[in-house]
Structure formats: structure tokens, C-alpha cells
Amino acid sequence: MTAATTGVVTAELVREAAALPAATLHEAAGKIGALPAAIGPVRPGMRVAGPALPVLSPPGDNLWLHRAIYAAEPGDVLVVAFGDGADPLEYGHWGEVMAVAALHRGIAGLVTSGGVRDGDQMAERGFPVFAPSLCIRGTGKDPDGRGSVGAPVRIGGVTVRRGDLVVADGDGVVVLPVADAAGAVRAAARREAAEQEIFDRLAAGETSLDIYRLPAEGES
Numbered sequence: 355m356t357a358a359t360t361g362v363v364t365a366e367l368v369r370e371a372a373a374l375p376a377a378t379l380h381e382a383a384g385k386i387g388a389l390p391a392a393i394g395p396v397r398p399g400m401r402v403a404g405p406a407l408p409v410l411s412p413p414g415d416n417l418w419l420h421r422a423i424y425a426a427e428p429g430d431v432l433v434v435a436f437g438d439g440a441d442p443l444e445y446g447h448w449g450e451v452m453a454v455a456a457l458h459r460g461i462a463g464l465v466t467s468g469g470v471r472d473g474d475q476m477a478e479r480g481f482p483v484f485a486p487s488l489c490i491r492g493t494g495k496d497p498d499g500r501g502s503v504g505a506p507v508r509i510g511g512v513t514v515r516r517g518d519l520v521v522a523d524g525d526g527v528v529v530l531p532v533a534d535a536a537g538a539v540r541a542a543a544r545r546e547a548a549e550q551e552i553f554d555r556l557a558a559g560e561t562s563l564d565i566y567r568l569p570a571e572g573e574s
């Protein structure tokens with residue numbers, strides 16, 4: 355049974371969400387929460403689901419990301435946004451060492467709008483990372499750099515708050531507000547069941563034009 359919406363994303367809800375495609379959750383939630391298409395798995399097969407821990411960092415620096423590893427709760431997904439300055443795609447803000455540190459803390463994965471490195475090693479270690487670039491260039495650790503852990507961040511028009519439900523797979527990343535998460539998971543499961551019915555009808559010879567009642571060429 356799905357837990358009622360109580361202001362937290364429960365472990366049970368995360369388990370249910372993890373079995374659902376990110377695209378279906380986005381559709382089922384009312385077409386909300388899709389992060390930019392450039393943010394994808396750094397290696398095929400990566401998937402993650404869990405509550406968000408938002409992080410803000412200056413581009414080209416990763417001290418706030420190190421801090422976030424030790425502020426996270428087990429199961430969290432770090433969601434990292436970058437402030438103004440250098441191009442965040444041109445730095446490897448996170449890599450194997452940080453992934454191993456995160457695994458020791460029980461962190462479920464990383465979603466970031468900046469570059470990372472050590473893609474192969476992170477895949478081998480089973481740490482899922484969703485990023486728009488791989489970049490070998492290293493970062494600084496400015497103790498005075500402006501950032502935050504736990505405060506809301508914005509990525510591509512989506513506001514990410516502490517505890518929001520993050521689901522990421524080969525298609526991309528969706529972030530759903532806590533208040534919408536349980537309803538979206540239920541609606542997404544219904545959508546998946548409906549799609550199974552469509553597959554059965556296609557196997558039985560019906561066309562997608564028939565099933566969706568779409569006009570064929572020349573019809574209106």
C-alpha cells in the first residue's frame with residue numbers, strides 16, 4: 355500500500371517510485387518536475403530514487419559537495435545546482451573518491467547540473483550519477499565560496515526542496531514535490547497498467563491510430 359501524503363517521502367513510496375519510469379512519473383504528476391534533458395546517466399543502466407538533498411555550489415569548486423556528503427541521511431539523493439561564474443560543465447566536481455565516501459554514508463546517488471569525472475569507476479562501484487557532462491578538469495575548495503546544503507535550489511526552472519522525490523533513469527530525471535509524490539506514484543502505476551493493456555491490443559492486431567482514436571491521413 356502506498357503511504358498517504360504526510361509531508362515526507364517514505365521508504366515504501368521510494369521503493370514503489372524506483373520501479374516506475376521517470377517519464378511516466380513526470381506525465382502522471384501533470385507534466386511537472388522534468389530536469390533539463392542534458393542531465394542523464396553518466397553510464398548506461400544507472401537508476402536512482404530517493405528524497406532530495408539540495409546543494410548549491412560555486413562552479414569549479416566542490417567543497418559544498420564534500421560538506422553535503424556528511425549532511426545527508428541514508429537514502430538521500432544529492433541534487434547539486436551551481437551559482438554564477440565559470441561554466442559548470444567544464445569541471446569534474448565529483449568523482450570516484452567522493453562516490454565511495456557517499457556510499458559509506460548510504461547516499462543513494464547524485465544528480466547535478468555540473469560536470470563530474472571517473473564515470474567508469476563510479477559505475478563499477480555501483481554509485482548512480484546523473485550529470486550533463488564528464489570533464490577531467492579538477493576543482494577548488496574555497497572555504498569562503500558561497501553555497502548551501504538543504505536550502506531549495508533551482509535547476510532548469512524546477513525548484514528542488516529538501517525531501518522532494520527524485521527518480522532518475524536512462525531517460526532523465528524527475529523531481530516531484532512531497533505533496534504530489536504519493537498521488538503521482540499511484541497515477542503512474544495506473545498508467546503503466548494501462549500501457550500493458552495497449553501492448554496486448556497491439557499484439558492482437560489493433561493499430562495505435564485505432565487505440566488512441568487518431569484520424570488517419572485524409573480523415574478529420
Ligand SMILES: O=C([O-])CC(=O)C(=O)O
Binds near residue numbers: 416446448450
Ligand atoms: O577529487 C575530486 O575533486 C573529484 C574526484 O575526482 C573524486 O572524487 O575522485
Ligand SMILES: [Mg+2]
Binds near residue numbers: 449451
Ligand atoms: Mg577522482
